[in-house]
Amino acid sequence: MKIWAHRGCSQCYPENTLTAFEKAMNIQGLEGIELDIQLTKDGQIVVIHDEKVDRTTEGTGYVREYSLSELKRLHIRTEDNLKEHIPTMEEVFDLLAPKMRLGKLRLNIELKNGVFYYVGMEEKIVDMVAKFGVEDAIVYSSFYPLSLTKVHVLSPKAEIGVLNGKLSNCLYMAMGMEQITDHETKLALHPGGIGLDLSREEISGRTVRAYFGGHLYPSKPTGGRMDLEKLEAAGVTDVFLNEPERYL
Numbered sequence: 001m002k003i004w005a006h007r008g009c010s011q012c013y014p015e016n017t018l019t020a021f022e023k024a025m026n027i028q029g030l031e032g033i034e035l036d037i038q039l040t041k042d043g044q045i046v047v048i049h050d051e052k053v054d055r056t057t058e059g060t061g062y063v064r065e066y067s068l069s070e071l072k073r074l075h076i077r078t079e080d081n082l083k084e085h086i087p088t089m090e091e092v093f094d095l096l097a098p099k100m101r102l103g104k105l106r107l108n109i110e111l112k113n114g115v116f117y118y119v120g121m122e123e124k125i126v127d128m129v130a131k132f133g134v135e136d137a138i139v140y141s142s143f144y145p146l147s148l149t150k151v152h153v154l155s156p157k158a159e160i161g162v163l164n165g166k167l168s169n170c171l172y173m174a175m176g177m178e179q180i181t182d183h184e185t186k187l188a189l190h191p192g193g194i195g196l197d198l199s200r201e202e203i204s205g206r207t208v209r210a211y212f213g214g215h216l217y218p219s220k221p222t223g224g225r226m227d228l229e230k231l232e233a234a235g236v237t238d239v240f241l242n243e244p245e246r247y248l
């Protein structure tokens with residue numbers, strides 16, 4: 001089973017922060033890191049899960065209504081006085097790209113454009129990935145299939161993760177994308193861990209990366225462990241976990 005850090009090490013550290021990513025990149029055996037991107041008012045790519053800043057910072061309102069400099073004045077809510085800010089995608093690449101270029105770390109970039117459609121997001125992220133020379137280490141995903149087809153047109157060799165709560169919906173959308181892409185396109189299924197509604201046979205030969213919600217910082221670690229062997233037997237190849245360090 002390949003293990004990814006979901007929003008970085010997001011149970012013990014604030015999600016989608018440089019600290020959460022740095023902790024993750026130093027875990028021996030980790031396959032990669034997942035993160036979420038949105039665009040600011042002035043078109044800068046920032047790494048934050050929600051469309052609004054309310055849950056993770058002291059601010060209020062939508063990311064898209066802040067310029068980058070305004071957004072940078074906000075602080076991530078922490079218990080440990082970490083003095084974190086919402087990172088830009090460039091800052092994250094500055095941290096992760098050296099390891100990615102060595103083939104030792106992958107990055108799943110989730111384009112968060114299902115609620116608001118950020119015009120130009122696909123072009124901006126594909127350009128930035130090329131600028132940092134990390135094309136081979138990226139998996140692009142989105143709940144918004146149109147975005148995935150745009151990424152594919154811009155970067156035909158890029159791996160695409162079809163994202164949906166249910167595995168059957170992921171398969172349905174992937175089969176649709178297979179009609180408009182060539183057979184060498186890498187299309188993975190990214191279902192919710194509670195939406196695994198297909199048999200191993202129905203998904204055989206496919207990459208299936210299941211995401212699990214779990215607790216987020218500042219939640220404390222809980223007792224139960226996930227049964228990764230059972231998931232593997234069900235055909236899951238990779239998992240996104242908030243607490244990957246517990247399994248590696």
Ligand code: G3P
Nearest residue numbers: 034036110141163211240
């Ligand atoms: O990409 C998998 C997972 O992160 C999707 O859900 O809400 O955590 O972004 P969410």
Ligand code: CA
Nearest residue numbers: 034035036110
């Ligand atoms: Ca995500």
